[in-house]
Amino acid sequence: MKKLLVLLLLSLGLAGCGSSDPSARSGHDQVLTVAATAVPHAEILKAIKPLLAKQGIDLQIKVFADYVQPNEQVVEKNIDVNYFETEPYLDAYNAQRGTNLVTIIGVHIEPFGAYSRRIHAIGDLPDGASVALPNDPSNDSRALLLLARHGLITLRDPDNQLSTVKDITANPHHLKFRELEAAMLPRTLDEVDLALINTNYALSAGLNPVKDALLIEDKNSPYVNYLVGRPDNRDDPRVKALAAALTSPEARQFIIDHYHGAVLPAF
Protein backbone atom coordinates (compact mmCIF):
# COMPACT_ATOMS: atom_id res chain seq x y z
CA MET A 1 0.00 0.00 0.00
CA LYS A 2 2.74 2.40 1.02
CA LYS A 3 4.79 1.42 -2.04
CA LEU A 4 1.81 2.12 -4.27
CA LEU A 5 1.37 5.53 -2.70
CA VAL A 6 5.03 6.43 -3.15
CA LEU A 7 4.92 5.24 -6.76
CA LEU A 8 1.79 7.30 -7.39
CA LEU A 9 3.28 10.44 -5.88
CA LEU A 10 6.51 9.99 -7.82
CA SER A 11 4.76 9.60 -11.12
CA LEU A 12 2.60 12.67 -10.43
CA GLY A 13 5.72 14.62 -9.60
CA LEU A 14 7.45 13.54 -12.78
CA ALA A 15 4.39 14.37 -14.82
CA GLY A 16 4.40 17.82 -13.25
CA CYS A 17 8.07 18.35 -14.11
CA GLY A 18 7.52 17.17 -17.65
CA SER A 19 4.81 19.70 -18.53
CA SER A 20 6.31 22.79 -16.94
CA ASP A 21 8.75 23.67 -19.67
CA PRO A 22 7.07 23.44 -23.07
CA SER A 23 9.78 25.28 -24.95
CA ALA A 24 12.27 22.67 -23.94
CA ARG A 25 10.28 20.05 -25.78
CA SER A 26 12.63 18.82 -28.41
CA GLY A 27 11.24 18.62 -31.87
CA HIS A 28 10.05 20.96 -34.53
CA ASP A 29 7.41 23.07 -32.83
CA GLN A 30 8.35 26.35 -31.18
CA VAL A 31 5.63 27.65 -28.95
CA LEU A 32 4.30 31.19 -29.08
CA THR A 33 1.64 32.23 -26.56
CA VAL A 34 -0.83 35.01 -27.26
CA ALA A 35 -3.52 36.47 -25.00
CA ALA A 36 -6.67 37.57 -26.76
CA THR A 37 -10.32 38.39 -26.26
CA ALA A 38 -12.80 35.97 -27.75
CA VAL A 39 -14.41 37.77 -30.68
CA PRO A 40 -13.02 38.49 -33.18
CA HIS A 41 -9.41 38.33 -31.97
CA ALA A 42 -9.19 34.69 -30.92
CA GLU A 43 -11.16 33.67 -34.01
CA ILE A 44 -8.74 35.48 -36.33
CA LEU A 45 -5.80 33.92 -34.50
CA LYS A 46 -7.35 30.47 -34.86
CA ALA A 47 -7.78 31.10 -38.57
CA ILE A 48 -4.10 31.88 -39.15
CA LYS A 49 -2.79 29.26 -36.74
CA PRO A 50 -2.23 26.76 -39.59
CA LEU A 51 -0.05 29.33 -41.38
CA LEU A 52 2.24 29.39 -38.39
CA ALA A 53 2.12 25.63 -37.89
CA LYS A 54 3.55 25.29 -41.41
CA GLN A 55 6.51 27.35 -40.22
CA GLY A 56 6.95 25.14 -37.20
CA ILE A 57 5.37 27.55 -34.73
CA ASP A 58 2.76 26.25 -32.31
CA LEU A 59 0.49 29.20 -31.58
CA GLN A 60 -1.19 28.84 -28.19
CA ILE A 61 -4.15 31.17 -27.82
CA LYS A 62 -5.27 32.08 -24.31
CA VAL A 63 -8.68 33.71 -24.23
CA PHE A 64 -9.45 36.35 -21.60
CA ALA A 65 -12.69 38.05 -20.73
CA ASP A 66 -11.32 41.28 -19.32
CA TYR A 67 -9.09 44.06 -20.63
CA VAL A 68 -6.47 44.09 -17.87
CA GLN A 69 -5.09 40.57 -17.61
CA PRO A 70 -3.88 40.28 -21.23
CA ASN A 71 -1.47 43.15 -20.62
CA GLU A 72 -0.51 42.04 -17.12
CA GLN A 73 0.38 38.55 -18.31
CA VAL A 74 2.61 39.88 -21.08
CA VAL A 75 4.36 42.30 -18.72
CA GLU A 76 5.01 39.44 -16.30
CA LYS A 77 6.34 37.35 -19.20
CA ASN A 78 3.82 34.59 -18.58
CA ILE A 79 2.52 35.17 -22.10
CA ASP A 80 4.53 36.38 -25.10
CA VAL A 81 2.22 38.79 -26.87
CA ASN A 82 -1.38 39.92 -26.83
CA TYR A 83 -3.98 40.95 -29.36
CA PHE A 84 -7.05 42.69 -28.02
CA GLU A 85 -6.43 46.40 -27.53
CA THR A 86 -6.26 49.75 -29.24
CA GLU A 87 -3.32 52.12 -29.08
CA PRO A 88 -5.06 54.68 -26.82
CA TYR A 89 -5.89 51.89 -24.39
CA LEU A 90 -2.30 50.61 -24.45
CA ASP A 91 -0.95 54.12 -23.92
CA ALA A 92 -3.23 54.62 -20.92
CA TYR A 93 -2.15 51.26 -19.52
CA ASN A 94 1.55 52.00 -19.98
CA ALA A 95 1.15 55.44 -18.39
CA GLN A 96 -0.74 54.16 -15.37
CA ARG A 97 1.33 51.06 -14.86
CA GLY A 98 4.73 52.47 -15.75
CA THR A 99 5.29 49.70 -18.29
CA ASN A 100 6.57 49.83 -21.85
CA LEU A 101 4.58 47.39 -23.92
CA VAL A 102 4.85 48.17 -27.62
CA THR A 103 2.58 47.85 -30.62
CA ILE A 104 3.91 45.46 -33.22
CA ILE A 105 1.38 45.68 -35.99
CA GLY A 106 -2.12 46.99 -36.52
CA VAL A 107 -4.58 44.31 -37.55
CA HIS A 108 -8.19 45.42 -37.60
CA ILE A 109 -10.71 48.04 -36.62
CA GLU A 110 -13.98 47.35 -34.88
CA PRO A 111 -16.02 50.48 -35.25
CA PHE A 112 -17.64 51.11 -31.85
CA GLY A 113 -21.40 51.45 -32.15
CA ALA A 114 -24.61 52.53 -30.48
CA TYR A 115 -27.50 50.06 -30.54
CA SER A 116 -31.13 50.11 -29.60
CA ARG A 117 -34.13 47.81 -29.63
CA ARG A 118 -36.48 50.67 -28.93
CA ILE A 119 -35.71 53.17 -31.66
CA HIS A 120 -34.68 52.74 -35.28
CA ALA A 121 -32.84 55.98 -35.91
CA ILE A 122 -30.77 58.13 -33.63
CA GLY A 123 -33.04 61.08 -34.34
CA ASP A 124 -35.84 59.23 -32.53
CA LEU A 125 -33.97 59.25 -29.24
CA PRO A 126 -36.44 60.76 -26.76
CA ASP A 127 -35.58 63.39 -24.18
CA GLY A 128 -34.65 61.79 -20.89
CA ALA A 129 -33.62 58.62 -22.68
CA SER A 130 -31.54 56.07 -20.78
CA VAL A 131 -28.13 55.41 -22.29
CA ALA A 132 -25.96 52.51 -21.15
CA LEU A 133 -22.18 52.81 -21.41
CA PRO A 134 -19.15 50.70 -20.53
CA ASN A 135 -17.89 51.54 -17.06
CA ASP A 136 -14.20 50.93 -17.67
CA PRO A 137 -12.21 54.14 -18.20
CA SER A 138 -11.12 53.65 -21.80
CA ASN A 139 -14.40 52.45 -23.27
CA ASP A 140 -16.44 54.84 -21.18
CA SER A 141 -14.65 57.68 -22.88
CA ARG A 142 -14.81 56.06 -26.32
CA ALA A 143 -18.60 55.87 -25.96
CA LEU A 144 -18.86 59.47 -24.78
CA LEU A 145 -16.62 60.68 -27.60
CA LEU A 146 -18.90 58.96 -30.12
CA LEU A 147 -21.95 60.66 -28.66
CA ALA A 148 -20.15 64.00 -28.58
CA ARG A 149 -19.05 63.67 -32.18
CA HIS A 150 -22.69 63.25 -33.17
CA GLY A 151 -23.75 66.28 -31.19
CA LEU A 152 -25.78 64.47 -28.53
CA ILE A 153 -23.66 65.83 -25.69
CA THR A 154 -20.75 68.22 -25.27
CA LEU A 155 -17.57 67.18 -23.53
CA ARG A 156 -15.15 69.43 -21.67
CA ASP A 157 -12.30 68.16 -23.85
CA PRO A 158 -13.46 66.30 -26.98
CA ASP A 159 -10.01 64.76 -27.40
CA ASN A 160 -9.54 63.42 -23.89
CA GLN A 161 -9.30 59.63 -24.15
CA LEU A 162 -10.12 59.25 -20.49
CA SER A 163 -13.32 61.26 -20.37
CA THR A 164 -16.03 60.25 -17.96
CA VAL A 165 -19.64 61.19 -17.39
CA LYS A 166 -18.36 63.96 -15.12
CA ASP A 167 -16.76 65.68 -18.12
CA ILE A 168 -20.08 66.31 -19.84
CA THR A 169 -20.63 70.05 -20.06
CA ALA A 170 -23.89 70.02 -21.98
CA ASN A 171 -26.64 67.38 -22.14
CA PRO A 172 -29.52 69.07 -23.97
CA HIS A 173 -31.58 65.90 -24.29
CA HIS A 174 -31.24 65.18 -20.56
CA LEU A 175 -29.91 61.75 -21.31
CA LYS A 176 -29.62 59.49 -18.28
CA PHE A 177 -26.35 57.59 -18.29
CA ARG A 178 -25.83 54.20 -16.71
CA GLU A 179 -22.34 52.85 -16.55
CA LEU A 180 -21.90 49.13 -16.26
CA GLU A 181 -19.63 46.26 -17.22
CA ALA A 182 -18.89 46.35 -20.96
CA ALA A 183 -19.73 42.68 -21.43
CA MET A 184 -23.14 43.21 -19.83
CA LEU A 185 -24.26 45.89 -22.28
CA PRO A 186 -25.88 43.70 -24.94
CA ARG A 187 -28.14 42.33 -22.21
CA THR A 188 -29.40 45.78 -21.35
CA LEU A 189 -30.95 46.40 -24.76
CA ASP A 190 -34.40 45.43 -23.54
CA GLU A 191 -34.21 47.95 -20.72
CA VAL A 192 -32.48 51.04 -22.02
CA ASP A 193 -33.10 53.30 -25.00
CA LEU A 194 -29.53 53.19 -26.27
CA ALA A 195 -26.51 51.06 -25.44
CA LEU A 196 -22.96 51.73 -26.55
CA ILE A 197 -21.28 48.42 -27.09
CA ASN A 198 -17.80 47.27 -28.07
CA THR A 199 -17.94 45.33 -31.32
CA ASN A 200 -16.42 42.17 -29.87
CA TYR A 201 -19.26 41.95 -27.34
CA ALA A 202 -21.85 43.01 -29.91
CA LEU A 203 -20.73 40.25 -32.25
CA SER A 204 -20.81 37.69 -29.45
CA ALA A 205 -24.38 38.74 -28.74
CA GLY A 206 -25.39 38.29 -32.35
CA LEU A 207 -25.62 41.98 -33.24
CA ASN A 208 -24.34 43.19 -36.55
CA PRO A 209 -22.57 46.54 -36.30
CA VAL A 210 -23.14 47.29 -39.95
CA LYS A 211 -26.89 46.63 -39.92
CA ASP A 212 -27.88 47.26 -36.32
CA ALA A 213 -25.80 50.19 -35.09
CA LEU A 214 -27.56 53.55 -35.05
CA LEU A 215 -24.27 55.34 -34.58
CA ILE A 216 -20.94 53.92 -35.55
CA GLU A 217 -17.35 55.10 -35.60
CA ASP A 218 -16.12 55.78 -39.08
CA LYS A 219 -13.13 54.11 -40.73
CA ASN A 220 -10.84 56.88 -39.54
CA SER A 221 -11.22 55.73 -35.98
CA PRO A 222 -7.91 55.77 -34.12
CA TYR A 223 -8.98 52.57 -32.47
CA VAL A 224 -7.07 50.06 -34.55
CA ASN A 225 -6.53 46.79 -32.66
CA TYR A 226 -2.88 45.90 -32.41
CA LEU A 227 -0.69 42.91 -31.83
CA VAL A 228 1.26 44.01 -28.77
CA GLY A 229 4.50 42.75 -27.26
CA ARG A 230 7.50 43.79 -25.21
CA PRO A 231 10.69 45.56 -26.32
CA ASP A 232 12.53 42.31 -25.62
CA ASN A 233 10.46 40.18 -27.98
CA ARG A 234 9.32 42.59 -30.71
CA ASP A 235 12.12 41.37 -32.99
CA ASP A 236 11.73 37.71 -32.12
CA PRO A 237 11.31 35.77 -35.40
CA ARG A 238 8.23 33.95 -34.03
CA VAL A 239 6.56 37.24 -33.19
CA LYS A 240 7.42 38.62 -36.62
CA ALA A 241 5.96 35.49 -38.18
CA LEU A 242 2.73 36.05 -36.23
CA ALA A 243 2.62 39.69 -37.32
CA ALA A 244 3.04 38.62 -40.93
CA ALA A 245 0.36 35.94 -40.61
CA LEU A 246 -2.10 38.40 -39.07
CA THR A 247 -1.68 40.78 -42.00
CA SER A 248 -1.58 38.12 -44.70
CA PRO A 249 -4.05 37.81 -47.61
CA GLU A 250 -5.54 34.81 -45.80
CA ALA A 251 -6.21 36.93 -42.74
CA ARG A 252 -7.77 39.67 -44.82
CA GLN A 253 -10.04 37.18 -46.57
CA PHE A 254 -11.07 35.61 -43.30
CA ILE A 255 -11.97 38.97 -41.79
CA ILE A 256 -13.96 40.07 -44.82
CA ASP A 257 -15.78 36.76 -45.13
CA HIS A 258 -16.66 36.35 -41.49
CA TYR A 259 -17.58 39.76 -40.18
CA HIS A 260 -19.46 41.36 -43.04
CA GLY A 261 -18.08 44.82 -42.42
CA ALA A 262 -18.41 44.71 -38.66
CA VAL A 263 -14.67 44.18 -38.45
CA LEU A 264 -12.41 45.81 -41.01
CA PRO A 265 -8.82 44.91 -41.85
CA ALA A 266 -6.48 47.76 -40.98
CA PHE A 267 -3.72 46.67 -43.32
Add this chain to the structure above:
Amino acid sequence: MMSLLQHWFPQIDDWSELGQACLDTLTMLGGSLALTVAIGLPLGVWLFLSSPGQLKAQPAVYALLSLVINILRSVPFIILMIVLMPVTYALVGTKLGLRGAIPPLVIGAAPFFARLVETSLRDVNQGVIEASQAMGATTWQIIHRVLLPEARAGIWAGITVTAIALVGYTAMGGTIGAGGLGDLAYRYGYLSYKSNYMLVTVVLLVILVQILQMLGDRIVAHFTRR
Protein backbone atom coordinates in the same frame (compact mmCIF):
# COMPACT_ATOMS: atom_id res chain seq x y z
CA MET B 1 -10.33 66.84 7.92
CA MET B 2 -11.18 66.97 4.22
CA SER B 3 -7.87 68.55 3.27
CA LEU B 4 -6.03 65.93 5.35
CA LEU B 5 -7.85 63.15 3.46
CA GLN B 6 -7.11 64.85 0.17
CA HIS B 7 -3.47 65.06 1.12
CA TRP B 8 -3.19 61.38 2.04
CA PHE B 9 -5.25 60.15 -0.89
CA PRO B 10 -4.49 62.42 -3.85
CA GLN B 11 -5.89 59.97 -6.39
CA ILE B 12 -9.40 60.29 -4.99
CA ASP B 13 -10.92 63.29 -6.69
CA ASP B 14 -14.54 62.83 -5.78
CA TRP B 15 -15.29 61.94 -2.17
CA SER B 16 -19.02 62.25 -2.67
CA GLU B 17 -18.80 59.36 -5.12
CA LEU B 18 -17.21 57.31 -2.36
CA GLY B 19 -20.02 58.37 -0.03
CA GLN B 20 -22.60 57.33 -2.60
CA ALA B 21 -20.85 53.96 -2.99
CA CYS B 22 -21.09 53.42 0.78
CA LEU B 23 -24.79 54.17 0.64
CA ASP B 24 -25.23 51.79 -2.29
CA THR B 25 -23.48 48.96 -0.46
CA LEU B 26 -25.56 49.58 2.66
CA THR B 27 -28.78 49.74 0.63
CA MET B 28 -28.00 46.47 -1.13
CA LEU B 29 -27.13 44.92 2.21
CA GLY B 30 -30.17 46.21 4.06
CA GLY B 31 -32.63 45.38 1.31
CA SER B 32 -31.33 41.89 0.78
CA LEU B 33 -30.73 40.94 4.43
CA ALA B 34 -34.30 41.59 5.47
CA LEU B 35 -35.71 39.48 2.62
CA THR B 36 -33.05 36.82 3.10
CA VAL B 37 -34.10 36.33 6.70
CA ALA B 38 -37.81 36.52 5.82
CA ILE B 39 -37.39 33.73 3.27
CA GLY B 40 -34.53 31.79 4.80
CA LEU B 41 -36.04 31.42 8.25
CA PRO B 42 -39.24 29.58 7.23
CA LEU B 43 -37.20 27.61 4.71
CA GLY B 44 -34.78 26.55 7.43
CA VAL B 45 -37.61 25.60 9.78
CA TRP B 46 -39.30 23.57 7.04
CA LEU B 47 -36.01 21.89 6.22
CA PHE B 48 -35.48 20.99 9.88
CA LEU B 49 -38.99 19.70 10.50
CA SER B 50 -39.02 17.51 7.41
CA SER B 51 -35.70 15.92 8.22
CA PRO B 52 -35.53 12.33 9.46
CA GLY B 53 -36.70 11.90 13.03
CA GLN B 54 -38.35 15.29 13.31
CA LEU B 55 -41.95 16.35 13.71
CA LYS B 56 -42.86 16.38 10.08
CA ALA B 57 -40.29 13.90 8.81
CA GLN B 58 -40.88 13.38 5.11
CA PRO B 59 -37.81 12.07 3.32
CA ALA B 60 -39.01 13.13 -0.12
CA VAL B 61 -39.65 16.73 0.97
CA TYR B 62 -36.34 16.94 2.79
CA ALA B 63 -34.50 15.53 -0.21
CA LEU B 64 -36.13 18.00 -2.59
CA LEU B 65 -35.50 21.03 -0.37
CA SER B 66 -31.91 19.92 0.17
CA LEU B 67 -31.39 19.52 -3.55
CA VAL B 68 -32.67 22.98 -4.38
CA ILE B 69 -30.64 24.54 -1.58
CA ASN B 70 -27.50 22.69 -2.57
CA ILE B 71 -27.81 23.73 -6.20
CA LEU B 72 -28.36 27.39 -5.38
CA ARG B 73 -25.41 27.34 -3.02
CA SER B 74 -23.12 25.71 -5.56
CA VAL B 75 -23.43 28.36 -8.20
CA PRO B 76 -20.86 31.18 -7.85
CA PHE B 77 -22.66 34.41 -7.18
CA ILE B 78 -21.64 36.26 -10.34
CA ILE B 79 -22.99 33.39 -12.44
CA LEU B 80 -26.13 33.13 -10.34
CA MET B 81 -26.74 36.83 -10.94
CA ILE B 82 -26.53 36.36 -14.71
CA VAL B 83 -28.54 33.14 -14.82
CA LEU B 84 -31.29 34.72 -12.72
CA MET B 85 -31.67 37.79 -14.94
CA PRO B 86 -34.98 36.72 -16.50
CA VAL B 87 -36.33 35.98 -13.01
CA THR B 88 -35.05 39.29 -11.65
CA TYR B 89 -36.61 41.11 -14.57
CA ALA B 90 -39.93 39.41 -13.96
CA LEU B 91 -39.81 40.16 -10.23
CA VAL B 92 -38.69 43.79 -10.12
CA GLY B 93 -38.98 45.01 -13.69
CA THR B 94 -35.26 45.50 -14.25
CA LYS B 95 -32.04 43.56 -14.10
CA LEU B 96 -29.89 46.63 -13.56
CA GLY B 97 -29.09 48.89 -10.67
CA LEU B 98 -29.87 48.44 -6.99
CA ARG B 99 -33.29 46.94 -7.70
CA GLY B 100 -31.77 44.44 -10.09
CA ALA B 101 -29.23 43.38 -7.48
CA ILE B 102 -31.69 42.46 -4.72
CA PRO B 103 -33.30 39.30 -6.17
CA PRO B 104 -30.02 37.50 -6.91
CA LEU B 105 -28.60 38.56 -3.55
CA VAL B 106 -31.64 37.15 -1.76
CA ILE B 107 -31.82 33.99 -3.86
CA GLY B 108 -28.12 33.46 -3.29
CA ALA B 109 -28.11 34.09 0.45
CA ALA B 110 -31.44 32.63 1.60
CA PRO B 111 -30.43 28.98 1.05
CA PHE B 112 -27.22 29.63 2.93
CA PHE B 113 -29.12 31.17 5.82
CA ALA B 114 -31.66 28.34 5.75
CA ARG B 115 -28.87 25.85 6.34
CA LEU B 116 -27.61 27.90 9.29
CA VAL B 117 -31.14 27.97 10.72
CA GLU B 118 -31.45 24.21 10.30
CA THR B 119 -28.20 23.73 12.19
CA SER B 120 -29.34 25.99 15.04
CA LEU B 121 -32.64 24.17 15.33
CA ARG B 122 -30.84 20.85 15.58
CA ASP B 123 -29.16 22.09 18.73
CA VAL B 124 -32.47 22.62 20.46
CA ASN B 125 -32.99 20.13 23.30
CA GLN B 126 -35.09 17.26 21.96
CA GLY B 127 -36.58 16.84 25.42
CA VAL B 128 -38.22 20.25 25.33
CA ILE B 129 -39.81 19.47 21.98
CA GLU B 130 -41.08 16.13 23.21
CA ALA B 131 -42.46 17.69 26.35
CA SER B 132 -44.42 20.22 24.28
CA GLN B 133 -45.78 17.45 22.11
CA ALA B 134 -46.87 15.61 25.24
CA MET B 135 -48.71 18.74 26.36
CA GLY B 136 -50.67 18.64 23.11
CA ALA B 137 -49.04 21.57 21.37
CA THR B 138 -49.68 22.00 17.65
CA THR B 139 -46.80 22.13 15.24
CA TRP B 140 -47.21 25.85 14.82
CA GLN B 141 -47.13 26.33 18.57
CA ILE B 142 -43.99 24.25 18.85
CA ILE B 143 -42.29 26.30 16.17
CA HIS B 144 -43.46 29.58 17.55
CA ARG B 145 -43.06 29.01 21.26
CA VAL B 146 -40.37 26.38 21.56
CA LEU B 147 -38.12 25.94 18.56
CA LEU B 148 -37.54 29.55 17.53
CA PRO B 149 -37.15 30.98 21.04
CA GLU B 150 -34.77 28.19 22.04
CA ALA B 151 -32.69 28.64 18.90
CA ARG B 152 -32.70 32.43 19.02
CA ALA B 153 -29.00 32.87 19.80
CA GLY B 154 -27.98 30.50 17.03
CA ILE B 155 -30.30 32.17 14.55
CA TRP B 156 -28.91 35.62 15.33
CA ALA B 157 -25.40 34.26 14.94
CA GLY B 158 -26.53 32.93 11.57
CA ILE B 159 -27.92 36.34 10.60
CA THR B 160 -24.55 37.90 11.43
CA VAL B 161 -22.65 35.41 9.30
CA THR B 162 -25.12 35.86 6.44
CA ALA B 163 -24.93 39.64 6.57
CA ILE B 164 -21.17 39.54 6.24
CA ALA B 165 -21.42 37.04 3.38
CA LEU B 166 -23.83 39.44 1.67
CA VAL B 167 -21.31 42.28 1.92
CA GLY B 168 -18.99 40.08 -0.12
CA TYR B 169 -21.67 39.37 -2.71
CA THR B 170 -22.47 43.05 -3.15
CA ALA B 171 -19.02 43.53 -4.66
CA MET B 172 -20.52 42.12 -7.87
CA GLY B 173 -22.98 45.00 -8.01
CA GLY B 174 -20.88 47.03 -10.42
CA THR B 175 -21.48 44.51 -13.17
CA ILE B 176 -25.10 45.52 -13.39
CA GLY B 177 -24.61 49.14 -12.49
CA ALA B 178 -25.67 48.80 -8.86
CA GLY B 179 -22.63 50.66 -7.61
CA GLY B 180 -21.20 49.95 -4.19
CA LEU B 181 -17.72 49.92 -2.71
CA GLY B 182 -16.70 46.75 -4.56
CA ASP B 183 -17.54 48.43 -7.86
CA LEU B 184 -15.30 51.42 -7.07
CA ALA B 185 -12.50 49.15 -5.94
CA TYR B 186 -12.79 47.26 -9.23
CA ARG B 187 -13.12 50.18 -11.62
CA TYR B 188 -10.79 52.68 -10.04
CA GLY B 189 -8.58 50.42 -8.02
CA TYR B 190 -8.08 47.58 -10.48
CA LEU B 191 -8.96 48.97 -13.94
CA SER B 192 -7.46 52.42 -13.42
CA TYR B 193 -4.64 51.51 -11.06
CA LYS B 194 -5.69 54.15 -8.52
CA SER B 195 -4.50 52.30 -5.47
CA ASN B 196 -5.85 55.00 -3.12
CA TYR B 197 -9.32 53.74 -3.98
CA MET B 198 -8.35 50.16 -3.25
CA LEU B 199 -7.04 51.12 0.16
CA VAL B 200 -9.93 53.34 1.17
CA THR B 201 -12.67 50.97 -0.02
CA VAL B 202 -11.04 48.03 1.73
CA VAL B 203 -10.73 50.01 4.97
CA LEU B 204 -14.39 51.03 4.74
CA LEU B 205 -15.46 47.46 4.09
CA VAL B 206 -13.39 46.19 7.04
CA ILE B 207 -15.07 48.78 9.25
CA LEU B 208 -18.49 47.76 8.00
CA VAL B 209 -17.86 44.07 8.66
CA GLN B 210 -16.44 44.84 12.12
CA ILE B 211 -19.57 46.78 13.02
CA LEU B 212 -21.81 43.98 11.76
CA GLN B 213 -19.88 41.39 13.72
CA MET B 214 -19.87 43.45 16.92
CA LEU B 215 -23.58 44.10 16.67
CA GLY B 216 -24.23 40.44 16.01
CA ASP B 217 -22.07 39.35 18.94
CA ARG B 218 -23.94 41.70 21.29
CA ILE B 219 -27.31 40.36 20.20
CA VAL B 220 -26.19 36.74 20.51
CA ALA B 221 -24.77 37.39 23.99
CA HIS B 222 -28.04 38.98 25.04
CA PHE B 223 -30.03 35.94 24.00
CA THR B 224 -27.51 33.49 25.39
CA ARG B 225 -27.63 34.81 28.95
CA ARG B 226 -31.30 33.99 29.11
